[in-house]
Amino acid sequence: MINAVIIEDEPKAANELKDILEQIRKDIVIVKTMGSIEEASEWFQQNDPPDIIFSDIQLSDGLSFEIYKNIDLSSPIIFCTAFDEYTLKAFEANGISYLLKPMTPAKVEESLRKYDELKAAFSKRQPSANQLEALIRQLRPSYQTTLLINVRDKIMPVKAEDVAYLYYNNGVVSVYLFNQQQYFIQETMDDLESKLNPSTFFRVNRQYLIHRNSIQEIERYFSRKFIAKLFLKTPEPIIVSKIKATPFMNWIKESI
Amino acid sequence: MPEPYLFLKKVKEYIGEVSNVYRYLLQYKENDMVAVEDELKFTESYLYILSERFESGLQVEISIGERTRKTSLPPLALQTLVENAVKHNIVSPARPLYLEITDNDEFIVVRNNLQLKHSLPNDSSQSGLKNIHERYGLLANKEIVIEKTATHFIVKLPVLV
Incomplete structure (x- = not known):
């Protein structure tokens, strides 16, 4: 399961994104939807980082970059905004994709595919417990019994x-x-x-x-x-x- | 999501208000002056769109007397003030923005509680108020009044007779 958080100040837009996500992916759980820097900053300090964040940029109390500037978050972020002027800043803040509103299922799917690919690429470098065991077996010489x-x-x-x-x-x-x-x-x-x-x-x-x-x-x-x-x-x-x-x-x- | 019929009705309503806004922009963009009544109607359409966006985050009260409605003002003056209020302040169900549009003998008064955003969009050039100020000066030789208190932001547009 992918735990997702939506940061969006407009209730309708948040619902729309939620509907799209539920429609295209069965393995996504939206654990929290928040509309302000204040609310999100507090939540991230008190909860485990989610697997992915869908984040609007202009929130009710300012630009969402303030959240990511002040909190050391490891979660990848898919930015969702009506403006294309923040792409560079988005990359500085763990941004893996930049969705321009209006949202469509195809666009959201595309960005999630990117998430999957990145996840697969990065997890390859961390060997699984099984792989480590096999390696240890290999390194430890086995003696004749x-x-x-x-x-x-x-x-x-x-x-x-x-x-x-x-x-x-x-x-x-x-x-x-x-x-x-x-x-x-x-x-x-x-x-x-x-x-x-x-x-x-x-x-x-x-x-x-x-x-x-x-x-x-x-x-x-x-x-x-x-x-x-x-x-x-x-x-x-x-x-x-x-x-x-x-x-x-x-x-x-x-x-x- | 509401019933399909209600949903469709809502969409029609929304498109109706958006077209009001566009019609007004096309009609009056060349005019120096416009009736307060018409600007109010247009502002109400604009506020409808904002309310759909912010839902309970935006609370509006409009009370303009009949006499003032017959006077005139530069087009988009009122709308610009509403836009500014929403642009600079926090608008959220948890912290609603209260916007009042009222009048007295001398002024149309736009007043909102002050709860400034931490950061502003890049394109904020502060040209809105300056533009209104200059138009009142050029067209009517009048000054608009801007007041900022600890809790409120108030702009007064002179009633032009």
Whole structure:
């Protein structure tokens, strides 16, 4: 619905415009009709700005520009007047159209079409909530939640959350699950590191990529290194290198 | 909107008054003087049009004696004063303009309550009163009287015998 306000000091002219609007558009609601600067100024200060204003220029107590000069109104205005001498001033005051009286349905329709077009053009620049969400989804990288593992001639899906750690040795990457099972996987450690959610998995060194929940305790080791002890047995101790030590401790502290 | 029949009647009436105004303008534009009676009739037609426009915003009272009606005045003098009153003052149902046209032995008096508009149309050159003033001077060697009080604006046109 379009909320409209009519500013017109002559009752007959106001009625005429109202009739035309109701006749050509079903989606317009005339919320208020006013005839003077005084009345309109007061009303605009106390009410939400309408979607559109139909405004005469010569009102009972002066020129309507005084209203728009004194009140910071964002509503677009369609000026309706019998005089063509105020066009420049009309543009200074949010004027989007200038209707010369006498009014006809065709003229009013034309100016409303312009209103629709401007509205469409301006609202395009403000993305909708849906568009924003889609954009956020796009910007936020999505991580792999399932790994595919070749077991003989079959392919088995394994959920990332079931993976306790990944271990590299002799050119082979092994997947160790929380349920103690072990598989081989074709992908490289670097690939896996980039595909799995970094808030869940951490590459502590060249050989290990470990799940947050697999860590049981961390021991200090010499020269500011750490040893990570897991709930599961590991082929060799997990030594967190000096470079990785601080990021690793920060990662453990950060919540998911 | 009124019944179609009443509406049509109203439109005929309106057109009738508009044609009165035009006929008078065409007839008397070359004349130096015109009977007060005729100017009054014309002014009434003009006021009818204004009343249709302003509805209850314009309240008019006319009381001119028979003797004054037989005298004369420069054409459009009375109408110009009415036009000025409406042009410079607020005319609205919330704040009506009260316009009185009366006479005494010496003057035709046009009086209205003073409620000036905040801003005036661009074309206000203040030539109306000046024009009437000059015509009375040239044609009758008389002065019109203009009075402005805190509440009223009054113009007195000398009765020309």
